[in-house]
Structures are given as structure tokens and as C-alpha cells.
Amino acid sequence: MAKSDMAPPAAVDLTNCDREPIHVLGTVQPFGFLIALTADWLVSRVSANAADFIGLSPEEMLGKPVSAVLSADAIHTLRNRITLLRGPDAVERVFSLALMDGGPAFDVAVHFSGQLVVIEAEPASHDEMEASSTVRSMVARLGQVEGMAAFLRDGARQVRALTGFDRVMVYRFSGSGDGEVVAEALRPGIESFFGLHYPASDIPVQARALYLRNIFRVIADVNALPVPVVPQLDPAGVALDMSLCLTRAVSPIHIEYLRNMGVGASLSISIIVEGKLWGLFACHHYGPRLPTFAQRSAAELFGQIFSMMLESRERAETADYEGKSRQVADRLLSAVAQDNELLHNAAWLGDIIFDTIPADGVGVYIDGRMVLSGLTPDEPAFAAIVNMMNRVAASQVYTTDSLGSVLPEAAAYADRAAGVLAIPLSRRPRDYVVLFRAEQLRSVRWAGQQDKHVEEGPDGPRLSPRKSFEAWSQLVQGRALPFTPAELRVAETLRTALLEVILRLSDSVDAERQRAHEKQELLIAELNHRVRNILSLIRGLLSQTRDSARSVDDFIGTLESRVHALARAHDQITADRWSPARLYDLIEVEAGAYLGEKSDRVRLSGPNVLLTPGCFTVMALVIHEMLTNAAKYGALSDSGVVAIDWRVDEDGSLLLDWTESGGPAVVAPTRRGFGSTVIERSIPYDLGGNAEIHYRLAGIEAHFCIPSAHVVAVLPDSVAAERTRSPAPVAAGLLNGRTVLLVEDNMIIAMDGEDALRDLGAEVSTAASVGRAREALALTPVDLAVLDFNLGAETSLPIADLLAERGIPFIFATGYGDGLDLPARFAHVTLVKKPYSGTTLAQALAPVAGA
Numbered sequence: 001m002a003k004s005d006m007a008p009p010a011a012v013d014l015t016n017c018d019r020e021p022i023h024v025l026g027t028v029q030p031f032g033f034l035i036a037l038t039a040d041w042l043v044s045r046v047s048a049n050a051a052d053f054i055g056l057s058p059e060e061m062l063g064k065p066v067s068a069v070l071s072a073d074a075i076h077t078l079r080n081r082i083t084l085l086r087g088p089d090a091v092e093r094v095f096s097l098a099l100m101d102g103g104p105a106f107d108v109a110v111h112f113s114g115q116l117v118v119i120e121a122e123p124a125s126h127d128e129m130e131a132s133s134t135v136r137s138m139v140a141r142l143g144q145v146e147g148m149a150a151f152l153r154d155g156a157r158q159v160r161a162l163t164g165f166d167r168v169m170v171y172r173f174s175g176s177g178d179g180e181v182v183a184e185a186l187r188p189g190i191e192s193f194f195g196l197h198y199p200a201s202d203i204p205v206q207a208r209a210l211y212l213r214n215i216f217r218v219i220a221d222v223n224a225l226p227v228p229v230v231p232q233l234d235p236a237g238v239a240l241d242m243s244l245c246l247t248r249a250v251s252p253i254h255i256e257y258l259r260n261m262g263v264g265a266s267l268s269i270s271i272i273v274e275g276k277l278w279g280l281f282a283c284h285h286y287g288p289r290l291p292t293f294a295q296r297s298a299a300e301l302f303g304q305i306f307s308m309m310l311e312s313r314e315r316a317e318t319a320d321y322e323g324k325s326r327q328v329a330d331r332l333l334s335a336v337a338q339d340n341e342l343l344h345n346a347a348w349l350g351d352i353i354f355d356t357i358p359a360d361g362v363g364v365y366i367d368g369r370m371v372l373s374g375l376t377p378d379e380p381a382f383a384a385i386v387n388m389m390n391r392v393a394a395s396q397v398y399t400t401d402s403l404g405s406v407l408p409e410a411a412a413y414a415d416r417a418a419g420v421l422a423i424p425l426s427r428r429p430r431d432y433v434v435l436f437r438a439e440q441l442r443s444v445r446w447a448g449q450q451d452k453h454v455e456e457g458p459d460g461p462r463l464s465p466r467k468s469f470e471a472w473s474q475l476v477q478g479r480a481l482p483f484t485p486a487e488l489r490v491a492e493t494l495r496t497a498l499l500e501v502i503l504r505l506s507d508s509v510d511a512e513r514q515r516a517h518e519k520q521e522l523l524i525a526e527l528n529h530r531v532r533n534i535l536s537l538i539r540g541l542l543s544q545t546r547d548s549a550r551s552v553d554d555f556i557g558t559l560e561s562r563v564h565a566l567a568r569a570h571d572q573i574t575a576d577r578w579s580p581a582r583l584y585d586l587i588e589v590e591a592g593a594y595l596g597e598k599s600d601r602v603r604l605s606g607p608n609v610l611l612t613p614g615c616f617t618v619m620a621l622v623i624h625e626m627l628t629n630a631a632k633y634g635a636l637s638d639s640g641v642v643a644i645d646w647r648v649d650e651d652g653s654l655l656l657d658w659t660e661s662g663g664p665a666v667v668a669p670t671r672r673g674f675g676s677t678v679i680e681r682s683i684p685y686d687l688g689g690n691a692e693i694h695y696r697l698a699g700i701e702a703h704f705c706i707p708s709a710h711v712v713a714v715l716p717d718s719v720a721a722e723r724t725r726s727p728a729p730v731a732a733g734l735l736n737g738r739t740v741l742l743v744e745d746n747m748i749i750a751m752d753g754e755d756a757l758r759d760l761g762a763e764v765s766t767a768a769s770v771g772r773a774r775e776a777l778a779l780t781p782v783d784l785a786v787l788d789f790n791l792g793a794e795t796s797l798p799i800a801d802l803l804a805e806r807g808i809p810f811i812f813a814t815g816y817g818d819g820l821d822l823p824a825r826f827a828h829v830t831l832v833k834k835p836y837s838g839t840t841l842a843q844a845l846a847p848v849a850g851a
Helices: 050-054 072-083 131-143 148-163 205-213 252-260 293-338 340-344 346-354 379-392 408-413 485-548 552-574 583-601 613-632 674-687 719-724 747-759 770-779 797-806 838-849
Strands: 033-037 043-047 092-098 105-113 116-123 167-173 179-186 216-219 227-230 265-273 276-285 361-366 369-374 398-400 419-424 432-437 442-447 454-457 460-463 471-476 602-605 607-611 641-648 654-661 690-696 699-706 711-718 739-743 763-767 784-788 810-814 831-833
Touching: 033 050, 033 227, 072 092, 072 105, 092 293, 131 148, 131 293, 148 167, 148 179, 148 276, 148 293, 205 265, 205 276, 216 293, 265 293, 276 293, 293 340, 293 346, 293 485, 340 346, 340 361, 340 485, 346 361, 346 369, 346 432, 361 379, 369 379, 379 408, 379 419, 379 432, 419 485, 583 602, 583 607, 583 613, 583 641, 607 613, 607 641, 613 674, 613 699, 674 690, 674 699, 739 747, 739 770, 747 763, 747 784, 747 838, 763 770, 770 797, 784 797, 784 838, 797 810, 810 838, 831 838
Parallel strands: 602 641, 739 763, 739 784, 784 810, 810 831
Antiparallel strands: 033 043, 033 116, 043 227, 092 105, 105 116, 167 179, 167 276, 216 265, 265 276, 361 369, 361 432, 398 419, 419 432, 442 471, 454 460, 607 711, 641 654, 654 699, 690 699
């Protein structure tokens, strides 16, 4: 078959596409005839071809009682069938019924049309096929099919096997009204229509409404002359409503439509899911064809069961998806309830929500603060999107697959955000989590151009049938893959739950403020105490370093290393740590702050233990105070040593022993200060453990027990092996002949970094922002790079991506310590913590520099 045969998949029975009611045609197809009866069973209307079937003309029948036309047995049977009619659109059928005594048998259908009873009859086919048995077998085979595509394809095969039509298509409507052939079964030698799209105008809204009422439609012969129903109007001037008539004829427009594509007969079965027209089984035959009454009844029944099976499959898929999504949502809500700062972490939110609702990027807008992750517009564009949503849907989930259609300037970034799903996080029009989907460029194959020609006809302007159905392609731009109804339901669940969490957090603010006020006096006093201690410690570092230094350079280097160690120790004590951490690291950092290269005077022994974040903070305070006392008054103030041994007992509790030896004689303190209170009470009070300290003459001994609830794991590797490792020496000329890009937004830190890199032999190009870094890369070839991760209101990730594309090695620097969460694509990149020294930079750059 030639491409010119391509056509829309279903019959559209319209006299005028723009007028109501569309079902008033007043003619029938000649394969059967029609009789309409009033409430008192008088013949009200008759099709003009009745004489061809029962030998009585309309003049002999109109106004007569039905008993003068049909036999008593036929009337009895029809009355019984009419009593079974339930609902406004019900139809009952009778097979092989003799309408007149001694006359031929007919297959009959009966239904109500307003106050009239409509009887339609066609010569009995005497088809002995049992519809229910046939359909049961078809449904059983269909139930074995796995996957939606195979289910639709097998449904088309079943309908073709039953009806014998040359082509059977499953035609699905989209939300915008146009349709697509999503499955097909056809006679060999016929060109496929699979994948073709048809505009909404091919099956207008009025026709779809009729397909919901009358789910089965057959056109037996497009060349057959229609037969009028007489009289066309009743005495009140009302035409017969033929919406449910099986024999209803076809409008001339549609006849021309079918002839243009060479179709001789058509049949359609509505596919209705959740009360809406999902699509059609659309059947074409390239010659006249009328399946038997029994075959049509079976096909109609199969269509109804197919619709229910399709609805069941879609609901099962949706339920499975929503079930998995609820589990992800529960994890999200649990995490946010414990730490509301996670709402500002776009990368974390993106990872969690992407597991629930697939998207390409996520933006979070809370209290005027914007965070973006993945494929997203920039911050000014995001702010404009939020303002738009505040106008159109501030308190409900909002979605569109074409953002440019509601926000024209969004067309400029459709490649990143053509579709959005916005989840409000507050009752006021302010806070949102917004999912973005990028533009999905695709070519849509239309069966002929969408635009139809409007012609002036006897009934006024009307759409003319398309005279060519040549496949016509259109590139769809500016649209994303739409968010599904299931995804919107999940989004609404997330909105409700997140709003509840935020309201609870808001309600707890007053209580938290009260608790904070109660602690304020204590915190101020403690801060004053700590500041004095820190100032004293810095003064001591300066003094000790000055006394032992042999030169100015030696003094600067030694002081720098000690300040660097002190900063790391302070970070261990005060930073929020939300992942398990190693006891070994805690002690190493604290010891390094005091002893530097002599840190071997603190001897460690024990398994590699991971502690919970809360426990780690408490232990950091305790170890800090113990080492402070040892450095001031105990073994570390002289030539002694501190032995710290720990083990995990049978119930999983951590037992830690502290033993000092070789130092000055110990005298128990006469005054209990804050440090002693921390040592003796922190572990029992905060962790539910035990703490003992003994001031023995030979040295202090302490014993601590941390309950198993705070011990996350015991790693298999040994801390003793790590203790003996030392970094490999780095040559002073490590970066000779290399050009290093230093991206740092703080001028003082940038100057120190430049000096350190030049000491290693490098040429340095410095930039304070992403834009300046791009300019530097465009002007100067670069061999290595040191990137400060946070550059004010932006990050250096765009530069990292650019360097990665060019194959240029780099490291990150940060002042956030271990709290920085690098994207997965840069998880392997070395991260240097501030403040960093020249030695630290050299050790970090050595691997990437090839040393």
C-alpha cells in the first residue's frame, strides 16, 4: 500500500466538527434497519429500507402499534430484554430472533433513546460462536504477556484475529489531544503506521465524548448509500438521538476521508481507563467488511475486558512505583527531621529525590537562599522561575513540560530546564524544591500535516478531510518529558510531608531559643575561659619556637607547622561531624598540635575503632583536656611519655587506658577547674559511660569506658602500622618548569599560596573567581591547578569540569575540613584542608605532578 493510503486510525462521525450534537445524522447503513417505538409501543420512526427486510414500507408502519408489525413472540422477547437495560447507555442484544411469524431470523439490538425504544435488526448470521467462551480464551492468552508494549501489541493481534480486518492499531491519546499508533497488527504487504502521530483535530473533543458513550463502531462499506430515517423530525421538531445506534450512518466528510486513503471499511473499539478515553482499537479494511453480529459482540466484550486489564496493569505499575517512592520519601523525611540544614543541600536533595522522581537537575529556594545541582538554569533565571510560580501556583505542586510557554525567557535555557516540577515547602509563596528536565529534542512523524483546510459548505464553515496522508515530520523543541500523574502524586506526598516537618521545626524554634538562652551565661563564661587558654597557648608557642629556632626561616617554618597542627585540632573539636570518625585520627591530631615531630612520645595501641559523631565530639574534648594537662604539668612537660591503649570488650564497649610515665612527680590538684570537670563528667553524662582518673606519684592514670552504642565499627587494619608511616620527602624543585593555576578568593591566602608554589619552582597564575579563572586558562597554558572549592557565592566546580575535559590535573582546597561533600565525579581528587603549608601543598601535588 502506498504512503498516500495513510490515514487517521478511527472513524469520525461528524456533520460539522464545530457544532453540537454531533450524533444527529438521521441515516443508517443499509446492512440493517431501524424501528423506534414510543412509550406506548407505537411506531414512531422507521428506516426507509425496512421493506427490504420485513416487507413493510414506512407508510404501513408509522403510527401503528408494534403488534401490527412484529409477532407476539418477538414482542415478548424484546420486552424481556428491555427490562434488563440498566443505565442511560445500555444496549441489549438478541441473536437469531424471528421478528414476524414465519419470517427470517434477525440479530437484534435494543436500547433507549430518550423516551423512545430503538430496535435495530440485521439478517441473522447464524454464527454459532459463543462470545463469552471466545473472549475468555483471548483474555487468557493476553494475561500471559509480560510488559506493556507486548500487552498492547498482543491486544491488536487478538482483535485482528477476531474481526478479520486488514489492519488493527492501538491508538493512544496524549494529554494535549493528539494521538499516536503505539501497537499494530496487519496483513502482510501493508505498510506499517506504527509510531505515526495524528493531530487532535482528526478526532475532535465531541467525537471523543461519543466514543465514551458508544464504545463500538463499525462502518461496513464506505461506498454504500445511507438510508434515511423517516420522519426526520417528530411533531415537536426533535430529531432522533442515534448516538448508540449500531447501524448509524457516516457523515459525508468522513466518507470522503476514508475514500481518500483507500479504506473500504472501518471498525473502532474504545479503550476506557479510569472513566477516560485512553485510546482506541482502530481497524481498517481495504474493501467492504461486516463481521458477524456475534463477532462484533465478542469484540466489544473483549475491548471492555482489555480496558480493565490495561487499567489494572497501569495501576499495578503505578502502585509499585509509588511504593518504592514512599520508601525513599520516608528516608528523606527522617533525615530532614533530624537535620533541617539538609534542606539547603541541593546535591543531597537531588540524589534522594532523583531516586523518587527522575530529573536532570534540582534547585532549592529557602528564605531567599538558592542552591542548584545538576542541569539547571543560573541563579537569576531560577529566581525568575520562583517568582513566576508564586503567581501561578504558590501552594500546590506545579508542573509544565514547556516552561518557555509560560515564561518566554526560559526558551534561552531549554537545553537545561524545559520542564519543571515545583514542590512548595511553605504555606507562604516563598520556598520551593524544583526539579528540572532538559529539552527532549525529537522528531514526530505526523500522518500528513496537522493543519486542515477550512471550506465553506452548506452548513457553514467546516473542516475538510485531508486529501493526502503523506508522513510529515516535525522537530519538537522546547519540551521536556512530562512528569507522569504517578510522579505528581509522589510529589504531592513529599510536599505534604516536608511541610509537616518544616512546621514542626518551626514550632520547636521557640523551645530551642529558650534552651539557648539558659545556656547563654554558661557559654559566655566558657568562651572567655577558652579564649584566654588559646591566647596563652599561642603565646607559649611563640616563646618556645623563638627559643629553639636557629634562624628566621627556621622560626617561621616551625611556628607555621605548630599553628597548622593547632588549627586541625580545633577543627576536630568544634566541627559538626555527621559521619563516623576514627579514634586514632582524633588522638593524632591533638598530639600533633603540641608535640610536632616529637609526637612519638604519645604511644598508641589498639584496634582501628570508628566512633559515632556525638561520641567523637565528646572524646575530642576529653583527649584535648588530658593532653593539655600532660603538656602543662604531666609527662609531656618533661621527658616522659604517654601511653594510650584501648580495646573493645565482649559486649562491644570501648575501654581506653591512659598512662603517663617519666615525667615530674604528680600532685593531685587542689582546685577543680573546667578541664577536670570535662574529663571526669563528660563521658558518664553525655555517653552513659565511666571515667576514672588517679593522680599517682609516678604519673597520671585514667580509665574510660565508652558504651557499645557509640562504637560504630572496628576496622581490620592496624593503627600501629599507620603510626610508623611518614610522608615521602618532596624535592624542592618539584614544580620546576610547571605553570600552576591558583584559584583563591582570599587575597592573603592567595599570596601565601603563590609563595609556597614558587618555592617549589612553579610559575603561578592566580584568579579570584570562576570568570577570572576561565580568562586565565584562555590566555596561559596550565600544567596543574589548586582550586579553592568555595569562592564566595560560587564554587570552583565549573573550572574543575573544564580542567577535567582538558586532562589537566588539579587538587581542591577548603576551609570546611572533612565536612565538604565533593561530587561523585571528583571523589578521587585530593582535598587539602586550610590552613595549608608549602609542605602540605607539595605532598598533595606530588602524585599529580608525576613526582
